Amino acid sequence: MQLQLFNYTAEAGWSVEAFPQLDSPNTLILVFGATAWLDNPAPIQQLAKAYPQSIFLGCSTSGEIFGTTILDESLAVAAIRFTTTTIQGACVPILSSNGSFDAGQAIANQLLQPNLRGLIVLSDGTSTNVNGSNLVRGLNSILPDSIAVTGGLAGDGARFTRTWVLKDKMPHSGYVAAVGFYGENIHFGHGSKAGWRIFGPERRITRSQENVLYELDGQPALELYKRYLGERAADLPASALLFPLSIRESHDSDKQIVRTILSVDEETQSMTFAGDVPEGYFAQLMRASFNGLVDGAAEAAAVARAYTPDIDDTLSIAISCVGRRLVMGEYTEDELDAALEVLPKGTQQIGFYSYGEISPFATGYCDLHNQTMTVTTITED
Amino acid sequence: MIHHVLRRQLRKLGLGPQEVPSPEQWAQLVERISQAYQEADQERYLLERSLEISSTEMKELYEQLRLSSETRIAAERDKLRQAKFELEQSLSLLQATFDATVDGILAVDRDGNMVSMNQNFIDMWGIPSKIVESRDDNAALQYVLSQLASPEAFLSKVRDLYGSPEAESHDFLEFENGRYFERFSKPQRMGDEIVGRVWNFRDITRRRQTEAELLQAKEAAEAANRAKSTFLANMSHELRTPLSAIIGYSELLQEQAAMTGHTLFTPRLDKINVAANHLLAIINDILDLSKIEAGRMDLFREKFAVSELIEQALITTRPLVEKNNNRLFLYLDPQVADMYTDQAKLRQILLNLLSNAAKFTSNGHITLRVLADTVETEAGSQPWIQFVVQDTGIGMSTEQIDHIFQPFTQADVSTTRQYGGTGLGLAITSRFCQIMGGTIQIESQIGLGSKFTVHLPQALGQDELESMETVPVVPVKRPLTTTENRGLILVIEDEPNTRDILTHHLQREGFIVQTAVSGADGIHLAQHLQPHLITLDAFLPDIDGWEVLDTLKATPQLADIPIIMITVSDERARAFRHGAANFLRKPIDEKNLSKVLSNY
Numbered sequence: 001m002q003l004q005l006f007n008y009t010a011e012a013g014w015s016v017e018a019f020p021q022l023d024s025p026n027t028l029i030l031v032f033g034a035t036a037w038l039d040n041p042a043p044i045q046q047l048a049k050a051y052p053q054s055i056f057l058g059c060s061t062s063g064e065i066f067g068t069t070i071l072d073e074s075l076a077v078a079a080i081r082f083t084t085t086t087i088q089g090a091c092v093p094i095l096s097s098n099g100s101f102d103a104g105q106a107i108a109n110q111l112l113q114p115n116l117r118g119l120i121v122l123s124d125g126t127s128t129n130v131n132g133s134n135l136v137r138g139l140n141s142i143l144p145d146s147i148a149v150t151g152g153l154a155g156d157g158a159r160f161t162r163t164w165v166l167k168d169k170m171p172h173s174g175y176v177a178a179v180g181f182y183g184e185n186i187h188f189g190h191g192s193k194a195g196w197r198i199f200g201p202e203r204r205i206t207r208s209q210e211n212v213l214y215e216l217d218g219q220p221a222l223e224l225y226k227r228y229l230g231e232r233a234a235d236l237p238a239s240a241l242l243f244p245l246s247i248r249e250s251h252d253s254d255k256q257i258v259r260t261i262l263s264v265d266e267e268t269q270s271m272t273f274a275g276d277v278p279e280g281y282f283a284q285l286m287r288a289s290f291n292g293l294v295d296g297a298a299e300a301a302a303v304a305r306a307y308t309p310d311i312d313d314t315l316s317i318a319i320s321c322v323g324r325r326l327v328m329g330e331y332t333e334d335e336l337d338a339a340l341e342v343l344p345k346g347t348q349q350i351g352f353y354s355y356g357e358i359s360p361f362a363t364g365y366c367d368l369h370n371q372t373m374t375v376t377t378i379t380e381d
Numbered sequence: 382m383i384h385h386v387l388r389r390q391l392r393k394l395g396l397g398p399q400e401v402p403s404p405e406q407w408a409q410l411v412e413r414i415s416q417a418y419q420e421a422d423q424e425r426y427l428l429e430r431s432l433e434i435s436s437t438e439m440k441e442l443y444e445q446l447r448l449s450s451e452t453r454i455a456a457e458r459d460k461l462r463q464a465k466f467e468l469e470q471s472l473s474l475l476q477a478t479f480d481a482t483v484d485g486i487l488a489v490d491r492d493g494n495m496v497s498m499n500q501n502f503i504d505m506w507g508i509p510s511k512i513v514e515s516r517d518d519n520a521a522l523q524y525v526l527s528q529l530a531s532p533e534a535f536l537s538k539v540r541d542l543y544g545s546p547e548a549e550s551h552d553f554l555e556f557e558n559g560r561y562f563e564r565f566s567k568p569q570r571m572g573d574e575i576v577g578r579v580w581n582f583r584d585i586t587r588r589r590q591t592e593a594e595l596l597q598a599k600e601a602a603e604a605a606n607r608a609k610s611t612f613l614a615n616m617s618h619e620l621r622t623p624l625s626a627i628i629g630y631s632e633l634l635q636e637q638a639a640m641t642g643h644t645l646f647t648p649r650l651d652k653i654n655v656a657a658n659h660l661l662a663i664i665n666d667i668l669d670l671s672k673i674e675a676g677r678m679d680l681f682r683e684k685f686a687v688s689e690l691i692e693q694a695l696i697t698t699r700p701l702v703e704k705n706n707n708r709l710f711l712y713l714d715p716q717v718a719d720m721y722t723d724q725a726k727l728r729q730i731l732l733n734l735l736s737n738a739a740k741f742t743s744n745g746h747i748t749l750r751v752l753a754d755t756v757e758t759e760a761g762s763q764p765w766i767q768f769v770v771q772d773t774g775i776g777m778s779t780e781q782i783d784h785i786f787q788p789f790t791q792a793d794v795s796t797t798r799q800y801g802g803t804g805l806g807l808a809i810t811s812r813f814c815q816i817m818g819g820t821i822q823i824e825s826q827i828g829l830g831s832k833f834t835v836h837l838p839q840a841l842g843q844d845e846l847e848s849m850e851t852v853p854v855v856p857v858k859r860p861l862t863t864t865e866n867r868g869l870i871l872v873i874e875d876e877p878n879t880r881d882i883l884t885h886h887l888q889r890e891g892f893i894v895q896t897a898v899s900g901a902d903g904i905h906l907a908q909h910l911q912p913h914l915i916t917l918d919a920f921l922p923d924i925d926g927w928e929v930l931d932t933l934k935a936t937p938q939l940a941d942i943p944i945i946m947i948t949v950s951d952e953r954a955r956a957f958r959h960g961a962a963n964f965l966r967k968p969i970d971e972k973n974l975s976k977v978l979s980n981y
Contacts, residue, residue: 199435200431200434200435200438201435201438228430228431228434229427230427230430232426242427285431285435287431288424329420330386330390330413330416331386334386
């Protein structure tokens with residue numbers, strides 16, 4: 001496996017003199033960039049021209065991760081040419097309210113072959129019909145649980161307006177794209193941790209529909225958030241990311257899932273989350289602890305490392321939630337330091353701040369997470 | 382040692398910790414540091430706010446929890462208080478009952494040790510206070526045993542019951558001094574478990590004495606009554622012999638006086654004869670009654686045709702009926718054939734009832750209805766026969782009805798003077814019904830008439846035949862012809878020709894016909910006669926025929942009588958709608974009439 005990372009900013013241009021000579025049918029070009037490239041895709045077109053045979057996978061972000069640095073308004077690129085592993089891309093539109101599920105099934109059907117080992121999936125993060133939970137359900141309905149599925153929902157800074165994923169090497173809204181990895185020599189590692197702390201009373205979800213939350217304990221959920229946010233309520237929906245929701249099926253359930261907010265609707269007093277918030281579940285507000293978040297990132301990387309052999313040419317794809325970035329501000333890069341520090345020496349890290357992370361729960365089927373740092377490591381023998 | 386964030390901020394500007402920044406770098410650095418401070422402020426703001434709000438929420442939750450648990454505890458406390466009150470109430474009720482009862486009550490545990498007793502128990506048994514206070518079970522038992530006529534029986538009963546804790550008992554205890562106790566006992570249960578036994582003693586010495594005295598008095602009274610009856614029977618016999626001579630000789634003298642032309646004596650001899658016959662009737666009745674009361678009235682079972690008996694009875698009573706210008710109607714249920722009972726007594730019953738009806742009715746109607754019936758007994762369904770004698774005579778008051786079956790009673794003293802009779806007829810009739818295993822009932826109203834219903838088993842049972850002599854069965858001589866027993870039909874018709882034709886046809890069909898010329902008369906007669914069938918003209922002078930039909934159908938005791946509606950035009954549907962059983966059109970066609978009548 002040959003691997004090279006480089007980036008692009010409007011001020012400095014490409015960080016490399018010439019694009020690395022890695023083009024091949026087994027080359028994956030990972031591209032994470034600002035939403036703005038949707039209107040001005042020139043640098044992406046340059047990449048497409050430079051890697052005509054390669055498979056592209058990319059999306060817009062709420063911050064591009066390049067090594068241990070966070071960049072905005074840039075393009076972060078990883079070029080990976082596999083030796084024996086073969087790869088295949090797929091991209092389908094999200095068409096209806098059930099579109100995420102259908103898209104998940106379609107992707108899985110397109111990519112499922114006997115020697116499929118892993119799958120990285122990126123989805124539009126803001127279109128009306130996007131529901132990360134349904135996407136994951138669609139994937140799970142087809143794929144066996146031995147196949148590692150990771151990925152995330154595209155971001156749009158803290159704006160929550162529009163996102164893109166690459167389709168035919170060009171940015172488009174309203175799509176789900178994925179790459180499948182085939183062969184015996186590729187190794188996937190994955191870990192996902194939040195590190196948030198729950199606080200305050202646990203409340204019952206008394207009214208919701210899929211990923212739209214209306215009431216907690218019979219009171220409008222939006223009102224509760226506004227009460228906690230005080231003057232920061234003016235920054236909704238972004239400021240609601242400061243208080244993600246931890247949900248679980250019952251009081252004695254250990255499986256807690258973190259849900260992050262996507263949008264609010266003043267008229268119906270509702271809040272739309274990146275994944276389902278089922279009625280009857282119990283919800284508790286969460287708050288950030290800087291140390292907790294940083295430790296969480298390190299733990300996620302450590303879990304991912306445990307799956308893979310220690311090989312110098314390791315690629316780490318870090319997908320972290322925009323909520324973490326909003327909370328940690330100037331401290332955010334601490335979690336990138338912490339994650340990379342845990343991984344084998346020489347590991348190269350790329351990734352993005354997202355509107356939702358996808359990875360398996362410890363073992364078994366993957367799930368949609370929010371507010372986590374999700375680390376996927378890829379190595380090839 | 383500088384903060385790692387600051388170090389990263391410097392690094393991003395391409396500076397090391399020791400390097401002096403350029404003016405632009407300095408400006409950027411200041412901006413980043415200021416940004417970090419602002420973020421820290423905002424973070425602190427949110428943290429402080431969250432802490433406050435969630436603390437308030439937690440406090441509210443705690444309050445809710447505290448209130449709800451206090452409410453729950455208060456509710457539990459109220460429930461307990463109520464339960465305690467109810468318990469005390471039932472305990473006090475139990476104690477009051479224990480003290481107030483006239484019985485002596487003793488409660489013992491499973492081993493027979495005394496647990497509780499009321500004052501009556503102590504008083505009834507006269508247990509000395511020394512023993513009561515000591516609670517010495519054995520001493521108490523010995524004291525009780527010492528008073529009983531058979532202490533062994535008492536002890537064995539007690540032992541039996543302690544051996545079977547579930548058992549209940551009821552027996553009597555006889556005292557040596559003649560006192561008598563009734564004893565009950567029941568197990569005491571708590572839930573499913575038997576925890577002891579309650580003994581209940583009742584002093585019935587007085588009651589037993591009274592019972593014995595009453596029994597003696599009753600026996601004495603019965604003996605006296607029997608002696609009276611025997612005396613009467615003997616006396617009646619003795620009286621009849623000379624009376625027969627008086628009657629015989631007065632009749633002989635009547636004949637001789639007629640032959641020898643001594644007509645002057647004829648009325649006087651008549652009076653002697655009538656008076657003697659009256660006296661004989663009284664004596665015969667007294668003889669019958671005293672025989673019954675002396676228990677010496679025998680029954681003779683024989684088989685006979687009811688129709689024949691009825692025929693004889695009607696022939697016998699006809700002169701009496703006609704004397705008061707009455708009309709007699711008969712309805713004999715075709716299902717009634719033979720009876721197997723005492724024919725002579727049944728004949729006397731019917732003659733008594735019919736002659737009474739004739740005697741107390743003038744210018745009216747007397748009907749005899751004989752109906753088949755069944756009575757459910759333990760031995761299954763038994764055939765019975767009903768004889769109903771109804772008149773439109775003077776009737777009786779409720780008071781008179783109350784003692785109409787007692788001997789020497791007529792409606793009142795003046796009745797005897799006006800109507801004659803011994804006043805023994807109904808008393809004998811009712812006793813005959815009883816000894817034949819049946820009943821007699823009366824319904825009557827002053828001015829409207831009386832109705833006697835005799836209800837008898839078709840065959841005399843073994844119970845009634847204890848001292849019966851076997852008599853040969855009399856074969857049926859002649860059944861009534863079918864034309865004689867189709868029942869009573871009431872023709873309500875104002876038009877004379879139609880009325881005559883109908884009457885003629887109906888009589889030929891075997892009905893007894895009674896006619897009414899107006900709606901009011903028709904309703905009145907229907908109520909009195911309870912006819913088997915009614916024909917009703919739709920056009921009547923007073924009340925419209927349809928209205929008469931509605932009235933008849935609305936009267937409960939008449940509603941079941943089939944009514945044949947007769948009209949000029951075809952109003953079949955209307956007739957059936959108003960409840961008519963059938964429909965005929967004028968002029969009456971004989972064939973049609975027969976066809977319609979064949980249904981009834």
